[in-house]
C-alpha cells in the first residue's frame with residue numbers, strides 16, 4: 001500500500017507563522033509528507049526546509065534571539081535543535097526548565113523570528129556533549145543499566161523525561177499552530193552496536209503518543225545501509241546525514257532504498273567539523289560546502305546545516321569520542337560554522353546565503369555585522385589556596401569518605417571534574433627492583449608520592465603504569481579529572497569515571513580516603529576569608545592552585561576572549577560562571593569565549609582552578625579575537 005497521508009487540522013485563535021498578529025479565523029496548520037510527489041506539505045502546500053542547527057544549551061539565553069535572527073537573515077526557514085536531558089534533569093529529583101534551560105521560550109523565539117523547528121529530543125543526542133546528553137545519575141541509580149536498549153530500568157527514566165519535555169512543547173507542534181514540524185526519534189541509532197529494534201519501537205510509541213499527527217517523526221542515520229537498517233523504525237521517516245566529502249547522488253540512492261518515496265532529506269550537512277584537544281582545529285572549505293549544498297538544493301532536497309551556529313561547551317558539558325583512542329572534545333564548539341562561537345558572520349555565512357537565494361526568497365532584513373569585542377587587558381592573578389590544603393578541602397570538598405576500593409564519581413553523586421583518592425602504600429618488596437604501580441584512569445590522573453607530583457596517567461595515551469623510584473615512598477595521591485563522557489563510538493556508552501584497578505606490584509592498595517570536589521560555581525565570597533600564602537609557580541609539584549583576579553569594565557559590556565596561553569590546564573570562572581576547561585599545554589584552543597551577559601559594569605571577578613602550571617608573572621589577559629587553531 002502506498003503510504004500517503006495528508007493531515008488537515010483545524011485550530012482556532014493561533015499565531016500565524018508569517019503574520020504574527022493574533023487572528024480569530026480558523027487556520028489549517030499541519031505538516032505532513034506527500035509521498036506521491038516526494039515533498040513535504042506545510043499547511044497543505046508543497047514545502048522544503050533549509051534549516052540550520054543551533055543548540056540552545058550552548059549559548060546564554062540572552063543571545064538566542066540574535067542567533068535565530070541571523071539564521072533567518074541567511075535565508076533559512078527552520079532551526080534544528082537537540083534537547084539535552086542532563087540539562088533538564090541534572091539530578092534524579094531535580095528538573096530545570098527555566099533560564100538557559102527554557103526550551104519552550106527558545107521555540108517561541110524561533111517562531112517569532114519566522115523559523116520552523118526541528119526538534120531532536122534524544123534521549124541520546126551525541127552532539128559532542130558529556131555522555132551524549134544523558135544525565136550522569138543514570139549510572140548511579142542503576143549501575144548495571146544498559147543504555148540505549150529496551151532495558152526496562154532505562155526506559156522508565158526515558159519515559160519520564162520525554163513526558164516532562166513533550167507535554168511542555170506539545171502546544172508548539174505544527175498541528176497545534178506552533179513551529180515544530182519534525183520530531184526526531186533517538187539519534188544515529190544505527191551507529192550503535194546494540195541495534196535493539198524493540199527499543200526503537202518502544203521509543204517511537206512514547207514520542208508518537210504526544211506528537212500524534214501534529215508533526216512528522218523522523219530518524220537520522222549515516223548514509224550507509226547497515227546504519228539505516230538498525231536506525232530506522234517503521235512509520236517514522238528515515239533520513240540520512242553526510243558532509244562535503246561524499247557523493248550526493250549515491251547517498252540519496254541509499255536513502256531511497258529505505259524510503260522509496262517522499263522528500264529527500266540530509267538531516268546533518270556538515271558545514272564544519274568537531275575538534276578534539278591535542279589535534280589541529282578542523283575546518284571545512286567554504287567552496288566545498290557551497291558546491292554540495294547547491295547540488296542538494298537543486299534536486300529539491302530538504303537540508304539541515306550542522307552546525308549553523310555552534311556555541312560553547314561551558315562548564316563540564318563537552319564530551320569525548322572514541323575513534324580508536326579516547327579523544328576529549330574542545331570547550332569551544334565553534335565548529336568552523338557559518339556563524340562563529342561569538343555569533344559573528346563569516347564569509348561562509350554570506351556564501352551560504354547567496355546559494356540559498358537561488359532557491360528561496362531572502363527576507364528583507366539587514367545582514368549581520370561583526371559585533372565589537374571587549375579588550376579588558378591584563379589581569380594579575382593572586383594564588384589564594386592550594387587544593388590539597390585542609391581549608392580548600394573544607395570549602396570545596398563535597399564528599400569525603402573512606403573506601404576499600406576507589407569509588408566512581410557516579411557512586412559519589414558527582415557528575416564531573418575532580419576527585420582526590422589518597423592511600424598509604426603497602427610496604428615495598430626490597431628484593432624487587434621494579435616497583436610497579438598500575439591504574440586505569442578515567443580520564444586523567446595526576447600522581448603525587450609523599451606530597452610531590454610525579455607523573456600523569458592518561459586514558460587517551462594509554463599510560464596506565466609507572467615504576468616507583470623510591471621504595472620508601474609511603475603515601476599516594478591520585479587526583480582524577482574527568483574529560484567528558486563518551487558521546488560517540490561503537491562502544492558501551494556507560495562511561496563511569498574514576499580510577500580503576502589500582503595496584504602496586506599487583507597487590508591492591510587499600511583503604512582510600514576519597515574527597516570529591518564540587519566546582520560547579522565558585523563565589524568570590526568563599527575565597528574572601530582565606531589568608532594563606534602560596535609561592536609555587538611554573539610546574540605545580542605540590543598540587544593545584546586556586547587563583548583570583550579582578551578587572552574593571554566601563555562603558556558597555558561586550559563579548560571577549562580569555563587568553564590562557566601561558567597557563568597549563570584547568571577551568572576558569574567569571575563572576576561565578578564556569579567558562580569551561582582550558583588546556584593550553586596541548587591546544588589547539590587557547591582562548592575561552594566570554595559572553596557579555598557574564599560580565600558586569602564595574603568590578604568583575606576571575607577565578608582559575610589551575611592543575612598543572614602557573615606562569616611566574618601570574619598574568620592572564622583578555623583579547624578581542626579567538627585563538628582556536630594554535631598548532
Ligand SMILES: *[C@@H]1O[C@H](CO)[C@@H](O)[C@H](O)[C@H]1NC(C)=O
Nearest residue numbers: 402422423424475476512513
Ligand atoms: C585518611 O583519613 C584518616 C582520617 O582522617 C587519616 O587519619 C589518615 O591519615 C588518612 N590517610 C591518608 C593516606 O591520607
Ligand SMILES: *[C@@H]1O[C@H](CO)[C@@H](O)[C@H](O)[C@H]1NC(C)=O
Nearest residue numbers: 427428429430431432505507
Ligand atoms: C617480593 O619479590 C619476590 C621475588 O621477586 C616475590 O617472590 C614476592 O612475591 C614479592 N612479594 C611481594 C609482596 O610483592
Ligand SMILES: *[C@@H]1O[C@H](CO)[C@@H](O)[C@H](O)[C@H]1NC(C)=O
Nearest residue numbers: 277278458459460461585586
Ligand atoms: C600524551 O603523552 C604525551 C607525552 O607524555 C604528552 O605530551 C601529551 O600531552 C599526552 N596527550 C594527552 C592527550 O594526554
Ligand SMILES: *[C@@H]1O[C@H](CO)[C@@H](O)[C@H](O)[C@H]1NC(C)=O
Nearest residue numbers: 439440441442499500501502
Ligand atoms: C579492572 O579489571 C577488571 C578485571 O580484570 C576488568 O574486568 C575491568 O574492565 C577493569 N576496569 C577498567 C576500567 O579497566
Ligand SMILES: *[C@@H]1O[C@H](CO)[C@@H](O)[C@H](O)[C@H]1NC(C)=O
Nearest residue numbers: 549550551552553602603604
Ligand atoms: C576598579 O575600579 C574601582 C573603583 O574605581 C577601584 O577601586 C578598583 O581598584 C578597580 N579595580 C581594578 C582591578 O582595577
